[in-house]
Amino acid sequence: MTKNPNIRFKALPSNSPSLFPEDIFSRIPAAHPVRLVNEVVDKLNIDHIVSRYKGGGTTSFHPRMMIKV
Secondary structure, eight states, X not given: OOOOTTOOXXXXXXXXXXXXXXXXXXXXXXXXXXXXXXXXXXXXXXXXXXXXXXXXXSOBOOHHHHHHO
């Protein structure tokens, strides 16, 4: 896939949440379904989605993060 240098995504907050004063990920149990969703989405090939972004303007939320939401 050819990368478009005009496309810029906001940083993914998955390992360092910035909206909460504490590490909320430490409060999610190891067997919670959200951890499975996170793992599956991280492994998805989303090149077809990313290729639809034209770039320019302000940064966008990364499609991978939006799928997780």
